[in-house]
Amino acid sequence: MAFAELLPTHPDIVIARIESAPFGENTYVLSRHGRSECLVFDPGFEPDAVIDWIEAHDLTPVAILLTHGHSDHIAGNAALRERWLALPILIGRDDAAKLTDPAGNLSGAFGLALRSPPADRLLDDGESLELAGFAFTVVAIPGHSRGHVVFRTDDTSPLLVFGGDVLFQEGIGRTDFPDGDFAALAAGIRSGLYTLPDNTVVFPGHGDATTVGHERRYNPFVADDSGRAGGAADVNR
Numbered sequence: 001m002a003f004a005e006l007l008p009t010h011p012d013i014v015i016a017r018i019e020s021a022p023f024g025e026n027t028y029v030l031s032r033h034g035r036s037e038c039l040v041f042d043p044g045f046e047p048d049a050v051i052d053w054i055e056a057h058d059l060t061p062v063a064i065l066l067t068h069g070h071s072d073h074i075a076g077n078a079a080l081r082e083r084w085l086a087l088p089i090l091i092g093r094d095d096a097a098k099l100t101d102p103a104g105n106l107s108g109a110f111g112l113a114l115r116s117p118p119a120d121r122l123l124d125d126g127e128s129l130e131l132a133g134f135a136f137t138v139v140a141i142p143g144h145s146r147g148h149v150v151f152r153t154d155d156t157s158p159l160l161v162f163g164g165d166v167l168f169q170e171g172i173g174r175t176d177f178p179d180g181d182f183a184a185l186a187a188g189i190r191s192g193l194y195t196l197p198d199n200t201v202v203f204p205g206h207g208d209a210t211t212v213g214h215e216r217r218y219n220p221f222v223a224d225d226s227g228r229a230g231g232a233a234d235v236n237r
Helices: 047-056 077-083 093-100 182-192 212-218
Strands: 003-007 013-020 025-032 037-041 060-065 089-092 121-123 128-131 134-140 149-153 160-164 201-204
Touching: 013 047, 025 047, 025 201, 037 047, 047 077, 060 077, 060 128, 089 093, 093 121, 134 182
Parallel strands: 037 060, 060 089, 089 121, 160 201
Antiparallel strands: 003 013, 013 025, 025 037, 128 134, 134 149, 149 160
């Protein structure tokens, strides 16, 4: 059964986390106080809980933002699109094909044959987005999935990163999938995340939020630039 909670952030910002079974995947609903528009990141296998939360708070989603195309992060797309017919789906260019390919999105291995509606917009590294009162930069960090992207706010303090399955609290995303690559993931974390301010908050696809500063110091799998931490392993989710 899905679990929903409000996360503490800036007083102007509302972030809800809806954790979906069976993989403990985090869907996030982001909005600003006083605005009716919201964004949905990575709707998982329990979309009714996401829809219920949005409707209970009188919000209207303006986009689905996908960090990557694995099934636990896209399973709710169809239900949200059915509820809001014009709701666009945005995903990194190199993961778009996974939306309609059960083998690529890994659902076929579980006998699910999950297919999402196709993407409405393909995203590239460095692209800017302005949605629901927020400004984002799209940052490509492959390794868990070839077309994985993260969404970094440009207009909040602290900065916020909706990171999917790249960087977890003292962990990283798995790289043993068909298009996984540990070296690419580690390089992307160092260049795309570890260069951000220490107080940058990372909202991962599984587990609790963390900060860039904490992971630079204590992540046992990806070293910071000083090389203090270390170790290459395929771990976590």
